[in-house]
Each structure stands twice: as structure tokens, then as C-alpha cells.
Amino acid sequence: MREQVFLFDTTLRDGTQGEGVSLSVDDKLKIVEKLDQLGVHYIEGGWPGSNPKDMEFFKRVQEVNLEKATITAFGSTRRSGIKADEDENLQKLIDSGVKAAAIFGKTWDFQVKEAIGTTLDENLQMIYDSVLFLKQNGLEVIFDAEHFFDGYKNNRQYAMEAILSAEKAGASCIALCDTNGGTLPHEIYEIVKDVCSKVTVQVGIHCHNDGEVAVANSVAAIQAGARQVQGTVNGYGERCGNANLISVIPNLQMKLNFDCISEGNLTKLTSISKYVHEIANQSAPSNQPFVGKSAFAHKGGMHVSAVLKHPETYEHVKPEALGNARRVLVSELSGQSNLLFKAKEWNYRFDKKDPSSKKLLETIKEKEHEGYQYEAAEASFELLVKKSFDQWKDYFTLDYYKIFIEKNGEQAFSTEAVVKLCVQNEVVLTAAEGNGPVNALDHALRKGLEQFYPIIKNMYLSDYKVRVLDETDATASKVRVLIESSDGNEKWSTIGVSGNIIKASWLALIDSVQYYLMKHDSEIELNHPKQDEHCLGVSNH
Incomplete structure (x- = not known):
């Protein structure tokens, strides 16, 4: 006993x-x-x-x-x-x-x-x-x-x-x-x-x-x-x-x-830890032992390969026993085992011998060299996988966007964004004001899409982070933008990288919207026919 x-x-x-x-x-x-x-x-x-x-x-x-x-x-x-x-x-x-x-x-x-x-x-x-x-x-x-x-x-x-x-x-x-x-x-x-x-x-x-x-x-x-x-x-x-x-x-x-x-109550440790963090308004450390988001996260390709065969090779206890979950990260350190794990997690057919998988791996490494970091933006990564294996459809495409910033006298700045999209074979031109350029872009994009996809009204941006990747280049530095979005039930993160902070923000923003529409595709009643001639040439980027 x-x-x-x-x-x-x-x-x-x-x-x-x-x-x-x-x-x-x-x-x-x-x-x-x-x-x-x-x-x-x-x-x-x-x-x-x-x-x-x-x-x-x-x-x-x-x-x-x-x-x-x-x-x-x-x-x-x-x-x-x-x-x-x-x-x-x-x-x-x-x-x-x-x-x-x-x-x-x-x-x-x-x-x-x-x-x-x-x-x-x-x-x-x-x-x-x-x-x-x-x-x-x-x-x-x-x-x-x-x-x-x-x-x-x-x-x-x-x-x-x-x-x-x-x-x-x-x-x-x-x-x-x-x-x-x-x-x-x-x-x-x-x-x-x-x-x-x-x-x-x-x-x-x-x-x-x-x-x-x-x-x-x-x-x-x-x-x-x-x-x-x-x-x-x-x-x-x-x-x-x-x-x-x-x-x-x-x-x-x-x-x-x-x-x-009790043994059954061990599974409550992760949820209780998160609950108290939330109540106390504290950020939960990702690397908190046993219950942290990274406690059972695997990144190195050889590690993932071993974990797929026998989890105990790199895990001292079973994550599910604590109410936690195993995660596999995708980065420049990834091998095909990482992609196999993610494909299984998302119910994708992924053939290890398929040249497309090797090409995807190379794309990931190139993107990370540019400054992308998919381990912190799994929604963007899932979109990348879908596009690589021709399992993707565009819910909208961009023709252009313009941003206007005005300051009158001692009053605060006013910001307006104009966005031209192609949605459902229709060209949509919208304008909206916002609290800064990214907020204005978000409002204009939503305004153009909501008449086609009303479900977008349920989602919102819950966090926005900018990181300068090379401080030595001063104002010419590349920036990485991470956007966290939510619909009140789930959260997802997307990423954009560019030497232009507006473009980086836009890339993360449209990934967020595209991802949400993809996840709720079955709820979208409208069909998605191919673009007709007056939409040709329009590109999200």
C-alpha cells in the first residue's frame, strides 16, 4: 500500500x-x-x-x-x-x-x-x-x-x-x-x-x-x-x-x-495550472514542467522519429496522464518524421517517399531562413501544407491595398485602408478606418468579406506581436509579425515576415482569415467557383 x-x-x-x-x-x-x-x-x-x-x-x-x-x-x-x-x-x-x-x-x-x-x-x-x-x-x-x-x-x-x-x-x-x-x-x-x-x-x-x-x-x-x-x-x-x-x-x-x-485527478493538473494562471492574470510559461505547452514538444527530426516509434525515448512520463498533450514542432531542424506526425495529427495523407514531402521540407527550411517560425504559427504551417499538396482553395484573392494616414493640426492621426479583392467571381472594393494601419486593414478586409462569409463576424484578433529580426539594419530590418486570432472557443496563430511591417502584418492577417474559413468550410453555404476573367491575375501577396 x-x-x-x-x-x-x-x-x-x-x-x-x-x-x-x-x-x-x-x-x-x-x-x-x-x-x-x-x-x-x-x-x-x-x-x-x-x-x-x-x-x-x-x-x-x-x-x-x-x-x-x-x-x-x-x-x-x-x-x-x-x-x-x-x-x-x-x-x-x-x-x-x-x-x-x-x-x-x-x-x-x-x-x-x-x-x-x-x-x-x-x-x-x-x-x-x-x-x-x-x-x-x-x-x-x-x-x-x-x-x-x-x-x-x-x-x-x-x-x-x-x-x-x-x-x-x-x-x-x-x-x-x-x-x-x-x-x-x-x-x-x-x-x-x-x-x-x-x-x-x-x-x-x-x-x-x-x-x-x-x-x-x-x-x-x-x-x-x-x-x-x-x-x-x-x-x-x-x-x-x-x-x-x-x-x-x-x-x-x-x-x-x-x-x-487519486490517479484520475492527475489528469486535472494541466487544466488547473492554466486555470490559476488565467485567474491570476499571469502568462503561463511555455516550458513549465509537466503541464507547459512545451513540456512534451519535440522539434529535432531525429527526436521526432524516435518518439513516433516509442514515445518513452524522449518523454519521462506520458503527457496524457497529466492532461497534457504531445506536440511536434516544425522548423529548419525538422525531418520528414515531423511532417509525418503533423500530417497524422491533421488527418492528411502524407507519403514519406513522395517528392512533394521533400520539397515541402525544403520550403520550410527556406522560409525559416527568411525569418518565418512555424512552431509559433501552426495555422500558417497547416495552410502551407495544404497548398503544397494541392488541397487548398482560395476563399479570396487580393488585387491591392492602400493605406492613408492623415494628421490635422494637434489632433490625433486618422488612418484609412482601401482594399480591392476578388471574392466569388466578384471584385470588391472597400474602405475602412481603424486605430492604426493594421487595424484599418483588418476592418476593410472584413467589410469586403462579411457579405460573402458572414461567419467572419465571429472571429477577432486577440494578440499582435512584432519582432525585429536584425536590429543592425535599423529601420530597414526585417520584421516578424505574429497574430493570434480567436472566435471565443478556439485560438490560432499565423505569421508574416517582410522588410515592410505593413506587408508582414497583411500576410499574417490573411492567413488568419483563410485558416478560419478553411476550418469552417462546411458551414459556408456559398459555392466557390473558379475565378472568372475579371479576377485573373489577382494575388494574395
Whole structure:
């Protein structure tokens, strides 16, 4: 039978101390429900005595029906010189209505003397009194031994006396904190092993990532005997962050055979990681282990060839077990195996011996030499594949476009675009204003197409990025434009490269529209006859 490791999530408290991370009460409640569905055992909601937002959270969270998680309040030991029942912050922990509280206390003699300015004996009494007071008022108490590892290395005897005071007072768990994040895995292992031999209650681990080893430290602590692991979703936290539970969980469960959550819930890790990124308005790192977009992305041709035969050749776990997916990127490093994978993914017939496949591969390499980067624009790449294998039809072609920019006196610039297209055997001339040349082009193109393809009204540009490819050429440099589009349900990215930023933007823009029409071809009722004579010679480029 696998040993149980209890998960203690502090995203809502410690995680919000990270720079740029702010959660409303509604945000916190939404995350609570997701964490409970994942199977987290303890969810630390905040510090009731610190701000009105956290008090509102603890009031409203009582109305949430949780299946597994225990909502936990955070606080500190009593202040020096007063009794525990006189300490306002301890009383607010009780008033918050929670069943469990995590309180921190000093375990490093240096911190006791210099940070809170009291005696070593008084600090031990503060720990004992605070834990006992909360315990007597019906709360489960988890003692966070702040700066424990620094304290242990500087004064082992006192650090141990501090946690033994908490144990004696009735703490159910002693969480050892690497508060400054400077301890290494081998030190964590040896110290936790020693502590586990000295205490009779559960030992936990709380690591910060200042040395970029918070996950490794957490895993080492569990191997040494700790059975509670604290951390945050996506590693949010002060300074360099906390141990990332999204990485800790699969390492413990899939690699070391501990029981953290149900096997079925492992598949929720990717979606929960993305969900919290979205709620916190943070960009999800593409290379985030286990759940990132690039975590199982393969680019080198030899790698892809091996993965197609046996995925374990370049994958340490199965992506689908985590709710993630394998991706194959196409670039100048690609081989035919990359194209075979993409063809299979898109349900295209692709013959490895077909000269067209070799020609396509050469085209890709030439395009990437020009500055294209299809790994970031798979919609443009799919269009390229279709055109290479004569599986493509133009939904429109361009005759020309013109852009007019005008400035009158001190007023803002006005921009107008004129676009001449051939659509459904008809020549269409439209003009539209916009907030800048690209926006004006987008409006004019839509205006010309919507009467033929009303479905275009559903799509919109959701992101626009420009990168200068060769800064040494100054204003004559080539630029790469990436456009992300969406219809509210799906997103797709397209690319354009040119020495002219308007042309690069146009190339990415028309790829975006053509791709959307291609994907919804079955919904387009109009036929697409061949161009008649008055449309001949018109070109998208």
C-alpha cells in the first residue's frame, strides 16, 4: 500500500505575496473549488487578522461545499509580553470559523533576538502558549517553524527546542520552513531525517525557490520522512516563489509511488495550472514542467522519429496522464518524421517517399531562413501544407491595398485602408478606418468579406506581436509579425515576415482569415467557383 502524503496549498496566502499576483475574494473562492476537486487536503486561505479581504473570504468560504479540503487560516504566535487569550490575531483565527490554523513562530535564535527582539525563553513560551490556546479552542494546529533550516544549522539545540515546544502544546504537524530558500536538497534530507527521529507528530516541509531547488527540496524532505508538503499552484510566491505543487505532485506520485491525489485527478493538473494562471492574470510559461505547452514538444527530426516509434525515448512520463498533450514542432531542424506526425495529427495523407514531402521540407527550411517560425504559427504551417499538396482553395484573392494616414493640426492621426479583392467571381472594393494601419486593414478586409462569409463576424484578433529580426539594419530590418486570432472557443496563430511591417502584418492577417474559413468550410453555404476573367491575375501577396 502506498504511503499518504498530505498536500497543503498556500496559493491564496503565500502565493499572493508574489510580485504582480493579486486575487479578489471571488477569485479565491473559484480556486478553492478547483483545489478541492483536485484532492488537496489543506487550503490556506489567508491571514484573518491582516486585512478585510481575508476576513470576507473566511466568511464566504463557509458556504462552499467542499468534499475533501480543510480550509486553514494563517497567523503568528502571540506577541511578546501578553497572554495568548489577549492576542487579537489569535482570536481572529478562532473567529474565522475554520477547523485548522497554521501559525508560524521563530526557530532561529538570530531571528528571535534581532527580528522580534525578545528572549529565547520567551519565544519558546510564545510558541507553546499559542498552539495550546488554539488547540483548546477546537482547532487543529499546524506549526510553521519559520527559518528552521537556518536555525538548525546555526543553533541546532534551540531550533529543536522550538519545534518540541509546539509538539508538546498539541500541534498536529510541524512544518519545517526553508524561509530564505537557501538550503540544498542534501541538507534538507539530513535535517528532516533527524527531526523525524526526534518528534512523534507529522512533519511537513515548506520550501521557497530562491535557490531554484524548492521542488527538489520538497521531494527530498518526503523521502526523509516528512508526510505533509506545502506549496503553491505554479510556484507563485514572494521573491522567487514557493515549491510548485504542480511539479511536486507528479514527482512524488509517478516517480516515488506516494499517494497524493487519486490517479484520475492527475489528469486535472494541466487544466488547473492554466486555470490559476488565467485567474491570476499571469502568462503561463511555455516550458513549465509537466503541464507547459512545451513540456512534451519535440522539434529535432531525429527526436521526432524516435518518439513516433516509442514515445518513452524522449518523454519521462506520458503527457496524457497529466492532461497534457504531445506536440511536434516544425522548423529548419525538422525531418520528414515531423511532417509525418503533423500530417497524422491533421488527418492528411502524407507519403514519406513522395517528392512533394521533400520539397515541402525544403520550403520550410527556406522560409525559416527568411525569418518565418512555424512552431509559433501552426495555422500558417497547416495552410502551407495544404497548398503544397494541392488541397487548398482560395476563399479570396487580393488585387491591392492602400493605406492613408492623415494628421490635422494637434489632433490625433486618422488612418484609412482601401482594399480591392476578388471574392466569388466578384471584385470588391472597400474602405475602412481603424486605430492604426493594421487595424484599418483588418476592418476593410472584413467589410469586403462579411457579405460573402458572414461567419467572419465571429472571429477577432486577440494578440499582435512584432519582432525585429536584425536590429543592425535599423529601420530597414526585417520584421516578424505574429497574430493570434480567436472566435471565443478556439485560438490560432499565423505569421508574416517582410522588410515592410505593413506587408508582414497583411500576410499574417490573411492567413488568419483563410485558416478560419478553411476550418469552417462546411458551414459556408456559398459555392466557390473558379475565378472568372475579371479576377485573373489577382494575388494574395
